[in-house]
Structures are given as structure tokens and as C-alpha cells.
Amino acid sequence: xxxxxxxxxxxxxxxxxxxxxxxxxxxxxxxxxxxxxxxxxxxxxxxxxxxxxxxxxxxxxxxxxxxxxxxxxxxxxxxxxxxxxxxxxxxxxxxxxxxxxxxxxxxxxxxxxxxxxxxxxxxxxxxxxxxxxxxxxxxxxxxxxxxxxxxxxxxxxxxxxxxxxxxxxxxxxxxxxxxxxxxxxxxxxxxxxxxxxxxxxxxxxxxxxxxxxxxxxxxxxxxxxxxxxxxxxxxxxxxxxxxxxxxxxxxxxxxxxxxxxxxxxxxxxxxxxxxxxxxxxxxxxxxxxxxxxxxxxxxxxxxxxxxxxxxxxxxxxxxxxxxxxxxxxxxxxxxxxxxxxxxxxxxxxxxxxxxxxxxxxxxxxxxxxxxxxxxxxxxxxxxxxxxxxxxxxxxxxxxxxxxxxx
Numbered sequence: 215x216x217x218x219x220x221x222x223x224x225x226x227x228x229x230x231x232x233x234x235x236x237x238x239x240x241x242x243x244x245x246x247x248x249x250x251x252x253x254x255x256x257x258x259x260x261x262x263x264x265x266x267x268x269x270x271x272x273x274x275x276x277x278x279x280x281x282x283x284x285x286x287x288x289x290x291x292x293x294x295x296x297x298x299x300x301x302x303x304x305x306x307x308x309x310x311x312x313x314x315x316x317x318x319x320x321x322x323x324x325x326x327x328x329x330x331x332x333x334x335x336x337x338x339x340x341x342x343x344x345x346x347x348x349x350x351x352x353x354x355x356x357x358x359x360x361x362x363x364x365x366x367x368x369x370x371x372x373x374x375x376x377x378x379x380x381x382x383x384x385x386x387x388x389x390x391x392x393x394x395x396x397x398x399x400x401x402x403x404x405x406x407x408x409x410x411x412x413x414x415x416x417x418x419x420x421x422x423x424x425x426x427x428x429x430x431x432x433x434x435x436x437x438x439x440x441x442x443x444x445x446x447x448x449x450x451x452x453x454x455x456x457x458x459x460x461x462x463x464x465x466x467x468x469x470x471x472x473x474x475x476x477x478x479x480x481x482x483x484x485x486x487x488x489x490x491x492x493x494x495x496x497x498x499x500x501x502x503x504x505x506x507x508x509x510x511x512x513x514x515x516x517x518x519x520x521x522x523x524x525x526x527x528x529x530x531x532x533x534x535x536x537x538x539x540x541x542x543x544x545x546x547x548x549x550x551x552x553x554x555x556x557x558x559x560x561x562x563x564x565x566x567x568x569x570x571x572x573x574x575x576x577x578x579x580x581x582x583x584x585x586x587x588x589x590x591x592x593x594x595x596x597x598x599x600x601x602x603x604x605x606x607x608x609x610x611x612x613x614x615x616x617x618x619x620x
Contacts, residue, residue: 241270257308310559335385368408420475437500445514481510
């Protein structure tokens with residue numbers, strides 16, 4: 215009897231909330247606070263500017279949530295949180311089903327109780343049920359750096375992570391947890407492995423990626439092109455001075471078949487130095503704002519070779535950008551869209567949302583006076599995070615480089 219063996223191609227199962235093969239979610243982290251310079255943005259306005267419905271929007275809150283009444287006057291982000299400190303979803307009435315990508319900053323690794331985590335799970339359920347959106351949680355990001363109160367404590371981090379994953383997903387099973395350290399470039403960050411909770415406790419893996427200038431040109435005061443393989447250097451240890459010896463992409467995304475997200479990214483454009491005496495010194499524009507910014511984006515998102523080489527890249531979050539580069543960036547998005555790669559959000563009938571969660575146990579947790587606020591940006595070369603204009607870099611020479619992160 216003749217038998218015929220038919221070999222079917224191997225198709226790996228998709229991860230939790232992972233887009234189909236060949237698809238990428240483009241998301242944005244907007245400044246929807248009442249900050250005087252960069253605040254006031256909304257998802258609806260953002261979608262109108264770029265001409266597409268972004269597939270996800272990133273929001274943040276503390277764990278346990280810090281009540282707004284306890285926030286200092288300088289905390290502009292209090293304006294987009296509910297009184298109990300949870301995110302206020304009224305600004306997400308963008309008429310789409312864009313996912314909620316919730317970055318959660320613990321106020322300490324050992325002070326978070328099971329009640330706080332139960333409240334977080336209930337909050338996720340409420341978001342999903344009331345808005346019909348998918349929810350991702352990026353818990354304690356960049357934990358391998360020293361700029362957050364929870365940083366460089368691997369044992370305590372893993373203990374909290376496993377507890378959070380177990381409790382939250384038992385309550386809200388569709389929530390996807392995103393493990394997202396800072397990239398291990400040529401600086402003094404801890405390597406990744408001490409913070410790895412194990413594949414059973416992670417749904418997505420990701421890193422933060424920023425272009426502020428070459429590591430060989432620190433402190434960054436020059437506006438220059440990002441290398442054409444810049445992001446590949448960062449995530450995959452590709453040849454060049456910018457990355458470290460470990461390929462994050464191979465070690466975690468490929469090895470464990472996890473979808474990969476660039477959790478936050480932007481390019482800096484340096485505009486001046488704020489001197490210690492209060493005066494400022496303008497910096498040379500170099501190659502110009504648009505060229506500087508677009509060289510970063512062209513090294514990965516708008517680079518077909520990069521996308522082909524890294525098929526597990528399934529989501530990218532842009533850290534806002536300003537009108538001066540909008541035309542060039544939008545043109546890049548249109549070209550990318552023409553290839554059928556992007557999974558945009560779908561238009562839906564708006565839901566009436568007034569809050570992210572009902573009164574929760576999180577609001578009754580032990581009071582913590584020190585808040586961890588979102589100050590996105592990489593801390594390469596030992597540089598700590600800070601904010602100047604939209605996103606700047608504090609330098610160690612009694613001056614402040616004013617930069618726009620776009």
C-alpha cells in the first residue's frame with residue numbers, strides 16, 4: 215500500500231494578544247497631562263494628525279495608585295488620573311478599539327500587597343468590559359537601571375512579578391504582561407537574566423530605545439544621524455558601538471517564542487544648554503531636526519530589511535513627536551501602511567467611560583510619600599532620567615541640555 219506523507223509548514227501558535235504573522239501594532243505614548251509645554255494631547259487629536267487610528271495607547275499609574283490629593287503641585291500628570299490615582303479613561307474616547315498599554319510603576323517592591331494586585335486585576339477587568347479594549351500591563355519597566363525606586367533589586371522584582379502575574383491573570387485572564395528592561399548597552403546596567411521571571415510568567419518581551427547621539431559622542435550636544443542599523447545594535451548586538459554583547463531579541467523573543475515590543479522610543483533633537491546661572495546657549499542644529507529624527511525611525515520602523523529580519527517585532531510605541539517632523543513621519547507611516555504591515559485600531563461606537571476603575575482596594579493601601587513618575591528616556595552612559603522641554607538629558611557638568619524627544 216502506497217502511503218503519501220504530506221508535510222505542512224510549521225506554524226507557531228500566537229502569543230497572548232499577539233497580532234497575526236507579518237503584522238505590527240503602532241502605538242503612541244502621548245502627553246495628555248496639563249503640562250504647560252507638551253501637555254494637552256488626546257488620542258483623537260493624535261489619530262487626526264497622523265491620518266490613521268493608532269493601535270494602542272500607553273498610559274501609566276503607580277502601584278498602589280497614589281491619590282491625586284497627595285500629588286505635588288508639580289505633578290501635571292495628576293490631571294489625567296482619577297482621585298484614587300488610577301488612570302482616567304475619559305480621554306480615551308477616540309472612537310476606536312485601540313488597546314490600553316498600562317505601564318505600572320511600583321512605589322516599592324515589598325510594599326505592594328495582594329490586595330493592591332487584586333485591585334489591579336479588577337481594574338483591568340473593568341477596562342476590558344466597559345471599553346472592549348485589550349489590556350497590556352508593563353510592570354516595573356527598566357528594572358535593571360537605577361533611576362526608579364524599584365531598580366536593581368532582582369530577587370524582590372521577580373517575587374513581585376510572579377505574584378502580580380498570578381493574581382492579575384486569575385482575575386483577568388486576557389491581560390498580557392510585558393517584561394521590559396532597559397537595553398543593556400555600553401553602560402553599567404545590570405544584565406537581563408537576574409530579572410527574568412521565566413517564560414511561564416511573561417507574555418511579551420520588550421525594551422526602551424532612544425537615540426540621543428552616539429555613545430562615543432557623550433555628552434550629547436550634536437545632532438547627528440543614527441546609524442542605519444542603530445536599533446539592530448540595541449536589540450540584537452549587531453555590529454557597532456551602541457549595543458551591548460547580549461542579543462535581547464535572540465535571548466528572550468526568539469528563544470521563548472515571545473512577541474517583542476519596543477515599549478517606548480524616540481529621537482532627541484538638542485536645541486540648547488541651560489547653564490547653571492540661568493542663561494542658555496543655543497546649540498548648532500547640525501543636520502537639522504527632521505533629518506536627525508527620521509534617521510532614527512528609518513533605522514527600524516521604516517526599514518523593510520529590519521522588519522524582515524525581526525518578525526517577532528509586533529508592536530512599537532512612539533513617545534510623541536512635534537509638528538515640525540509630522541509631515542516626514544506621516545509620510546513614513548503611509549508608506550508602511552501601503553505594505554499591509556500595520557494593524558491599526560478599528561472604528562467602533564464610542565463607549566461612555568468616566569473612570570478606569572471603581573473605588574478599589576488599591577486606594578486603601580499603605581500611604582507612600584515618594585512617587586515614581588513617568589519620565590521616559592534611556593539612561594545610557596550612566597545618565598539618569600530627567601525631563602527638559604519634552605524629553606531631555608541631565609548632564610554631569612552643571613548644565614542642562616534642552617532636547618526634544620520626537
